[in-house]
Amino acid sequence: MIRSTTILAVRRDSTVAIGGDGQVSFGDIAIKHRARKIRRIHDDQVLIGFAGAASDALTLYEMLEKNLERYRGNLQRAAVELAREWRTDRALRRVDAVLIAVDAEGSYLISGNGDVISPDDDILSIGSGSASALAAARALHAHSNLSASEIVTEALKITGEICVYTNSCIDIETLSA
Numbered sequence: 001m002i003r004s005t006t007i008l009a010v011r012r013d014s015t016v017a018i019g020g021d022g023q024v025s026f027g028d029i030a031i032k033h034r035a036r037k038i039r040r041i042h043d044d045q046v047l048i049g050f051a052g053a054a055s056d057a058l059t060l061y062e063m064l065e066k067n068l069e070r071y072r073g074n075l076q077r078a079a080v081e082l083a084r085e086w087r088t089d090r091a092l093r094r095v096d097a098v099l100i101a102v103d104a105e106g107s108y109l110i111s112g113n114g115d116v117i118s119p120d121d122d123i124l125s126i127g128s129g130s131a132s133a134l135a136a137a138r139a140l141h142a143h144s145n146l147s148a149s150e151i152v153t154e155a156l157k158i159t160g161e162i163c164v165y166t167n168s169c170i171d172i173e174t175l176s177a
Helices: 054-070 075-088 130-143 148-162
Strands: 006-012 015-021 024-026 029-032 038-041 046-052 097-102 107-110 123-127 170-176
Touching: 006 046, 006 097, 006 130, 006 148, 015 038, 015 046, 015 097, 015 148, 038 054, 038 170, 046 054, 046 123, 046 170, 054 075, 054 097, 075 097, 075 107, 097 123, 107 123, 123 130, 130 148, 148 170
Parallel strands: none
Antiparallel strands: 006 015, 006 123, 015 170, 024 029, 038 046, 046 097, 097 107
16 A cells, blocks of 8 residues: 555546645655645646655656657557556566546556556545545535535545645646546
8 A cells, every 4th residue: 555645536527637635755754745746748638646656656657658649649548558568567567656647538547557447436546545535525526516626625635634644735737628
């Protein structure tokens, strides 16, 4: 289990929002509070967030970006290729990170186990606070009229109150179809 952060993606109507907290932990010590774990890639058409080792995540970002170029912006195909490369490459198998990648049409959780998961309910979460964030986001999505960005904000605030590896310094990016 990665104990480092919480990343949450929510799609509502024609907008997708992805957010993450800013805490960086070293063991049981919070050493940074405003790290940026959400990035825009591929001409700002894809948003990604990571949980895990930052250097490993940056390597995966670069690989996903190359695959997006190779497959002309097809995020699903690029994600599948990244997962395949990640799982079969000896050096990459030791990479300690998990990614969420979203574009105007799809949302994907990508792992080194070869997983490329698209959610049934348009909500994805990874990291140490993922269960709390997922539960809060699902409740807000089902029982409110909040926007995708507002759901991500509120769910991450709730998670920051529960998970010691998640703080309330939240970074959110959105895309509209």
